[in-house]
Amino acid sequence: MKMTKIYEGAHQWVMFGRDENKPDNIIDSNQYIVRTANKCLLLEPGGTELFAPMMAAVLHHAPVDQITDLFASHQDPDVISSLGLWDQALSNAKLHAPALWEGYIRNFGCESIEYVPIPDNGETIKIESVELQIIPAHYLHSPCNFHVYDSQAKILMCGSVGSAFEPANAPVFVERFDVHVEKMRAYHQRMMPSNQAKRAWIDRVRNLDIDILAPQHGRMFKGDDVKRFLDWFDSLQVGTGV
Amino acid sequence: MNSQTKSQFIAVASITSELSAVMVVAKEISLAAANAKAIAFRAGDKAKGFQPITDFINELAKETIELVTNINVYALLLYRLTVNEYRRTAAYNRFEQVAKLANGAHYANSMQEPITHAKTMMQDCQRQFKRDVTQLLGQLEAVMHHARAARVIAANSRIEASQAGEYLQSLQAVAESVDKAAHTIHDNVQRCRIALSIYRNS
Structure with a gap:
């Protein structure tokens, strides 16, 4: 499992x-x-x-008893089906996940972890002194979906938005945006069902100061590629992938 | 899922299936009892010996239904326990994998507590499963006892039926159906016991 520190300040992002x-x-x-x-x-x-490689990788950065919070943008198995295992490993943790999906996500096993439902309009969660904004990203692609923005680190964890599928040896950041676009196009056209939802998200996100866009699959975007991505996504007709 | 877990799931699921067949048969016995009572009533003095037997048959059917209902509730608990054991075992195995992969990680040692806890929980589930299986086998033995009693009643019914004149055939049919039902119950419950016996407390 590759580990890349993407922010280091009073707190860290890996x-x-x-x-x-x-x-x-x-x-x-x-x-x-x-x-x-x-x-x-x-x-x-x-x-x-x-789960096993992920947990092992996290142990390079934090002991088990300090893994206190989990976040799931939506209900898909690649996002959160490991919950039942985290549930048995962590004795004092919370899962921040969409309120709408609570009954669904609990199917993965959630007995000891506290499920903290995120309302449709998002909220702010605090991890010690770090305040994270939970930004609504509904229908991108899940009908109830959230992204996480850290204004200190200027990172937006943007879930499925910006995703692409890459081989294991691919770099973690986009290097040539024009080449990368083709890796994203079909996925976004198929997985993102609504131009209206896309427009609302772009309007919201353009107001944020972002250094890094961090998707759930594929490479991250930094610097000027953040704006390039937003412009490209803005002009893309979605819900057309079939 | 390993083959031991698979066969455990199959054993528990087969109990529910076998017992639902037992329930159907027990209801048939109850119906046969009602039928026998009506025939014995019509036969009057000719079936005097048969009349108390119908009450026995009915009582036996009721008790079997009650027992099987309780066992089904218990079988459901056993199924949940199997799911729980599967989850605990899966977690323990994954945690062991984490410990291997985390070799050299700064906080690798912090995994020890979850591993120990997972192992304890897994072993607790395994012990509980064996205890519950032993108890369930005891309950199944009670159903077998009822099936044996039903066969004795069927034999007595045949004797009484032979003295019932023109009602002989009808009453013998009742005796036959009770005997057949008792056989079915015995066989089905026996299959449950065989499926479970490898998991009992030694």
């Missing part, structure tokens, strides 16, 4: 992904942690198959 040992028939996904002095938030914990 991206995990490109697991070389994952089975070929399981899609690669990115996981992120926000690490503060005594706590650790795990964003998009991943699927069951990914």
